[in-house]
Amino acid sequence: MKKKAILIYLTGVITLCTTSSCEDMIDVDLRTAEPRLVIEGVIRMGEPAEVLITKSKAFSGSNEYPPVTDAVVVITDDNMQQSETLSCNGQGRYVAKTIKGTERTTYHLSVTYEDVQYTATSYMPPRVEIDSLTVWKMPIKKTADPQVHFKDPAGEENRYYRCVLSINGVRPAALRDRLKDRLISTAFADGDAIHRPVFIDYEVDRDDDPVHQGDVVTVEMQCLDKGVYTFFETLYNVEDALANPTGNIKGGALGYFGAYSFTSKDIVMEW
Numbered sequence: 001m002k003k004k005a006i007l008i009y010l011t012g013v014i015t016l017c018t019t020s021s022c023e024d025m026i027d028v029d030l031r032t033a034e035p036r037l038v039i040e041g042v043i044r045m046g047e048p049a050e051v052l053i054t055k056s057k058a059f060s061g062s063n064e065y066p067p068v069t070d071a072v073v074v075i076t077d078d079n080m081q082q083s084e085t086l087s088c089n090g091q092g093r094y095v096a097k098t099i100k101g102t103e104r105t106t107y108h109l110s111v112t113y114e115d116v117q118y119t120a121t122s123y124m125p126p127r128v129e130i131d132s133l134t135v136w137k138m139p140i141k142k143t144a145d146p147q148v149h150f151k152d153p154a155g156e157e158n159r160y161y162r163c164v165l166s167i168n169g170v171r172p173a174a175l176r177d178r179l180k181d182r183l184i185s186t187a188f189a190d191g192d193a194i195h196r197p198v199f200i201d202y203e204v205d206r207d208d209d210p211v212h213q214g215d216v217v218t219v220e221m222q223c224l225d226k227g228v229y230t231f232f233e234t235l236y237n238v239e240d241a242l243a244n245p246t247g248n249i250k251g252g253a254l255g256y257f258g259a260y261s262f263t264s265k266d267i268v269m270e271w
Helices: 226-236
Strands: 005-009 024-031 037-044 049-054 072-077 080-087 091-099 105-115 116-124 132-136 145-151 160-167 181-184 192-195 216-224 255-267
Touching: 005 192, 037 105, 037 116, 037 216, 049 072, 049 105, 072 091, 072 145, 080 091, 116 226, 132 255, 160 226, 181 192, 181 226, 226 255
Parallel strands: 037 255, 116 255
Antiparallel strands: 005 024, 037 049, 049 091, 072 080, 072 105, 105 116, 132 145, 145 192, 160 181, 160 216, 216 255
């Protein structure tokens, strides 16, 4: 069956950037013949909650995915006991005015569209500091990679991490397929010191190296709950899978709702 790609905006996440939340996008092959609602909600530490709502299209349709601007989007904060109905500021993006990301808080999302309710829950773990970054060079690569070092706190509160890269303060569109995010699970390494390289894709048959001597690489380490970690884990493997990424949205919509804390560090790439 022919696959079509939907451009998923990972807010902050996702930014997958380490800066603002709506700069980055990922191509996701949606294996569905029927139009589906796509919900992407992010609560980034210290920033307002954002939810992007679009509709996928059938395989026979065009490659355009229309925004949904008339949904009712409500986010509830367990910690502050707040509940806010988000306003749509255009292009299907709903932004909170009062609810901002706070560590050790559980958030609930409710989206009502065409008389159907979709719900999700996400917990924001406390942030874990990056102890240091070092340059890590594989002999078979012409370029080097940053390596992140941190200590995973003992206990079950912090177990899942996602490392996101940018180069010289930006994450250029041309490099989005080559700045590989690194997922780290410490579910079986509780309280250990962690040392993991975050690989930058290098292709022998290409001359446009993504990182050069003297570049400043930023590593943002995001602390996730299990549901958000699973979404990204299956998202990155979607090309090899027979199903869509495993989201945490209940009610039949595609996508995810995630709260995350983060820390970041810079390193000058010299090797």
